[in-house]
């Protein structure tokens with residue numbers, strides 16, 4: 066099943082999948098220069114690492130060697146030695162400085178490129194994608210996965226280049242100097258490689274399971290804290306505590322295991338290298354006695370054998386990291402490549418432009434006739450919500466949708482907005498199947514206030530202005546006045562500059578809805594859709610909302626989903642829905658006279674309201 070409700074465990078392949086990496090590497094293309102420069106720095110750095118002990122070898126053989134014949138010893142050469150040493154040190158420091166700059170740039174730019182690409186793609190994906198994908202999953206891709214990838218592709222690649230070149234240069238230099246000693250030293254590399262890879266794998270595995278338990282603990286924390294009140298009222302503290310205890314004991318065991326494995330790794334490596342060193346001393350020592358090599362050369366080899374350790378260790382850990390990062394890479398690619406199932410066809414895009422670059426000059430004016438013709442609809446999961454649904458609405462008509470929860474009211478308005486498309490059948494606007502017009506054409510003529518009014522982070526002013534980005538402050542305030550939001554907005558300490566985002570929770574649902582109304586009316590749309598918030602609103606705000614709605618509707622085709630029936634008494638046509646079917650239809654007066662479902666709903670709500678009033 067093409068389901069995007071992915072879990073971490075779904076992505077844990079062990080083989081390196083080059084197809085996926087090729088796609089991720091393509092994000093590095095604009096950074097080619099920095100990557101090449103940092104690789105160059107690493108090659109220079111690896112060379113200086115090999116040269117250092119070589120300088121010492123000359124110092125030992127040419128200056129310090131006690132066997133030098135009298136007269137040939139020239140201590141003034143020590144000065145040259147020091148100068149040379151300093152020169153290489155400066156080169157090395159410069160390279161380190163440069164590669165940190167280049168790699169840092171690669172890392173940040175890469176993360177930025179990945180996030181930007183993913184973000185743009187997310188804008189194009191329809192509602193249905195978000196039904197199938199948890200927001201948490203998307204957030205994790207945007208944050209930790211893109212961070213993981215940019216880290217391994219910057220520092221990882223650099224470490225790898227350094228390690229690889231250091232080993233290659235070391236091997237070449239050793240082979241040139243002394244074949245036998247070189248072979249002894251090189252023989253240790255594969256063993257070192259095996260041991261390192263083996264341990265790396267275990268260490269990573271251990272840390273991975275620690276991370277898993279850790280995220281469970283975070284989840285438990287979260288639940289324990291955010292659900293504290295519910296827990297307390299249900300007297301679940303004890304069972305919560307036991308769960309938590311189990312998890313923390315688990316993580317303690319795992320951490321100890323990880324530390325033990327890591328503790329074993331270094332002694333094993335040192336043991337191996339010491340054996341190689343002993344072999345070099347044994348063989349090389351004899352050669353020194355035979356005068357076939359100098360003391361300096363022996364020193365060089367004992368030094369080089371230790372130098373192998375860092376690159377081998379680095380490369381092993383990078384391979385392991387790559388394997389781990391592959392899961393991140395796969396998830397990012399799957400996000401970026403997820404196909405939107407609602408898009409404009411090629412011909413439509415050709416004529417009207419894309420979502421981000423539309424050709425306004427080709428947009429036909431929208432009148433506002435809306436028709437559902439034999440529309441059947443089901444969500445990604447679940448049963449058919451609409452089955453052969455028909456509805457014809459004339460320009461300027463105001464339609465109200467009422468019915469019990471789950472009747473299909475929001476589904477109908479979502480279909481009109483083309484957040485979803487009919488599974489079969491067509492929806493026409495001004496007599497044309499809306500799939501033959503662009504999404505941007507529809508949305509530039511459509512104002513909607515959704516069931517859970519969403520305000521963006523930013524000020525009230527900015528939030529209303531989303532309706533028409535070119536609106537002046539005066540136009541924004543005018544729109545707010547029209548929907549009677551102005552009065553409560555100016556009562557805020559900061560007025561129109563009040564923050565709506567995270568810190569804006571002091572806005573009530575009703576106030577949020579009124580701000581959304583202002584946003585909708587500012588756009589001056591031909592079709593207006595209001596999906597009323599279900600949560601209760603105080604009577605004063607309710608009155609405001611009602612007045613606002615009446616103003617909003619004038620001269621537009623409108624669809625109102627109402628929970629408070631008092632809001633819709635003036636609608637031209639009221640549709641009573643049940644299980645996706647219209648079971649009653651007519652004006653408020655007609656339906657009341659009919660004494661059917663609507664009458665029951667209305668009188669029920671009316672008596673409830675009266676009851677509430679009498680209790681107050």
Ligand SMILES: Nc1ncnc2c1ncn2[C@@H]1O[C@H](COP(=O)(O)OP(=O)(O)OP(=O)(O)O)[C@@H](O)[C@H]1O
Nearest residue numbers: 196444446447450469470471472473474475476477
């Ligand atoms: N995103 C979705 N994915 C799957 N099923 C959905 C989705 N949204 C709604 N449904 C289902 O479709 C049916 C109609 O839901 P809809 O939201 O249209 O009802 P509603 O009349 O707006 O109800 P309410 O008064 O509670 O807002 C319900 O059975 C619901 O479970």
Ligand SMILES: [Mg+2]
Nearest residue numbers: 474475476516
């Ligand atoms: Mg609804």
